[in-house]
Amino acid sequence: MALDRWIAFVILCVSVVYAYAAFFTMDQLLPPFMQRNPIWPSTFPKVLSIMAIAASLIIVLGLEKAPDSDKEPDIDYRRLGDYELIPALTLLGLMVAYALLLRPAGFLLATSGFLIIGAVVLGERKLHILIPVACVATGFVWYLVEEVLGIFLRPLPFFF
Incomplete structure (x- = not known):
């Protein structure tokens, strides 16, 4: 697996943990008057975690690349010394x-x-x-x- 997919996999794992925290642990301690609001303090973290999971899944599954691209990957982890x-x-x-x-x-x-x-x-x-x-x-x-x-x-x- 290419380096970009490994990085996307790490981001996917972090995003899943972040999504769990956003969906299941952030709203439990809200006071009763805030529980009736349409937007809670966890709304942005929920949206952000879903977007990060979707983007990293697209990269991990290779959906962003054209099917006929057989060239070498953009980042070669064996030649990291050649990069800045x-x-x-x-x-x-x-x-x-x-x-x-x-x-x-x-x-x-x-x-x-x-x-x-x-x-x-x-x-x-x-x-x-x-x-x-x-x-x-x-x-x-x-x-x-x-x-x-x-x-x-x-x-x-x-x-x-």
């Missing part, structure tokens, strides 16, 4: 660092840093465009979450 692993692993590490720095560094600093460093890792070299765009986008998202949705996000580090 350093930027991919750097982005994964950057995502972990972003998650860990979100509270202590604040949303604005952590998110703009993640966007700028991530774009540089991916090859962007026009810093005079990148830095203002990342900062404006971060500020816009913070404004929407804070003011429009009413969800508090610490904008700056805790010592300010």
